[in-house]
Amino acid sequence: MKNLSENKVIKPGPIGIFDSGYGGLTVLNKIAKDLPEYSYVYLGDNARSPYGNRSFETVKNYTLQAVKELFELNCHLVILACNTASAKALRTIQQTYLPKIEPHKRVLGVLRPSTEVIGKYSHTRHIGILGTSGTVLSGSYEIEIKKFFPDCEVFQQACPMWVPLIENREHQTEGAKYFIKKYLDQLMERSGRIDTILLACTHYPLILDEIREYVGKDIQVIPQGEIVSLGLQDYLKRHPEMNALCLKTGERTYYTSDDTANFNAAAELFFGESLSSVHLPIGD
Numbered sequence: 012m013k014n015l016s017e018n019k020v021i022k023p024g025p026i027g028i029f030d031s032g033y034g035g036l037t038v039l040n041k042i043a044k045d046l047p048e049y050s051y052v053y054l055g056d057n058a059r060s061p062y063g064n065r066s067f068e069t070v071k072n073y074t075l076q077a078v079k080e081l082f083e084l085n086c087h088l089v090i091l092a093c094n095t096a097s098a099k100a101l102r103t104i105q106q107t108y109l110p111k112i113e114p115h116k117r118v119l120g121v122l123r124p125s126t127e128v129i130g131k132y133s134h135t136r137h138i139g140i141l142g143t144s145g146t147v148l149s150g151s152y153e154i155e156i157k158k159f160f161p162d163c164e165v166f167q168q169a170c171p172m173w174v175p176l177i178e179n180r181e182h183q184t185e186g187a188k189y190f191i192k193k194y195l196d197q198l199m200e201r202s203g204r205i206d207t208i209l210l211a212c213t214h215y216p217l218i219l220d221e222i223r224e225y226v227g228k229d230i231q232v233i234p235q236g237e238i239v240s241l242g243l244q245d246y247l248k249r250h251p252e253m254n255a256l257c258l259k260t261g262e263r264t265y266y267t268s269d270d271t272a273n274f275n276a277a278a279e280l281f282f283g284e285s286l287s288s289v290h291l292p293i294g295d
Contacts, residue, residue, distance in 0.1 A: 023257060023258040027081035027082075027084065028042070028052070029055075030055055030096075032061060033277055033280075034092070034281065036213075036278055036281035036282040038121065038213050038236050038240075040283055045240045045241075046243070047261055050257075050258040050260045050261065050262045051264070052086055054268075054293075056267075056268045057267050057269035059073055059268065059293070061174055061175075063171070064144055070095055070100050070145070071099060071103055075100065078091075087116050088119070089117070090120070091120045092121055094122065095145040095149075098152075101118065101122070119242075123242075124241070124243075125209060126156045127242070129156060129207065129233065130163050133206055134206055135205070135206045136162050138156065138164070139199075139201075139205040139209070140153070140167040141198065141215060142169065142170070146211055152167065152209070166205060168194050168201070170190075170194040172190040173212070173215060173218065174212065177214045177217050178277060180277075180280065191221050191222065191225060195222065199226070205230065206231065208222070208226065208230060210222075211235070214281075216234040217281065265288040266290070266291040267289075270290075
């Protein structure tokens with residue numbers, strides 16, 4: 012495919028999936044099942060994870076460094092499968108960096124496709140958001156949901172203990188149950204009319220059963236993998252020029268900025284199958 016402005020051939024490349032750690036693997040798992048013919052590169056910035064409690068400026072810089080690495084790996088389309096990165100860095104990358112440096116490339120997030128549809132699930136128009144402290148403090152979900160569904164009330168709850176419990180494989184212990192109940196209690200205290208809860212962190216599907224058991228069958232709990240996958244399929248249909256730049260060999264490659272043995276062992280929990288990663292330092 013030719014970029015006429017540069018008059019050179021651009022070779023198709025894999026779809027890049029970025030997360031600050033392991034959580035984005037739950038998104039990749041769903042996308043790869045729905046679109047198995049595409050090639051994917053996953054990059055986890057495990058050496059600097061978690062992003063949830065870092066400043067806007069730090070998250071922006073870290074995310075931009077990771078996006079540049081994926082561009083170097085010939086990814087023309089990158090998905091930020093990290094809610095904190097999507098909330099704190101995506102807009103700057105899309106509006107400031109890409110037009111000047113990489114105008115033919117695209118970076119998408121998980122926030123927009125989630126907020127575009129979440130209101131359709133709710134009958135009471137009271138929606139709960141569970142996320143990291145960084146995602147909740149950004150206010151991005153409340154702002155974006157109001158744009159698409161102005162009649163919805165949004166109630167957010169930060170769950171700072173959930174990610175470390177999951178990554179340390181402690182999420183099915185009695186201690187984890189205490190923190191799952193604690194944050195869900197705090198959310199439901201904000202409104203007894205919540206009938207839809209969005210898991211605004213890609214780690215949280217690993218405790219989906221526990222969350223659903225606690226809140227009961229009358230409340231829908233929505234993970235992001237399916238939403239993001241459907242959004243990507245729609246995007247590729249609407250943008251055939253970008254679809255043409257996506258390599259379709261079915262290959263998947265995994266990179267981590269930290270120790271590969273640790274990544275491989277933990278990633279199996281999130282992806283559901285064993286994998287082998289390559290070390291890729293970010294920001295060095």
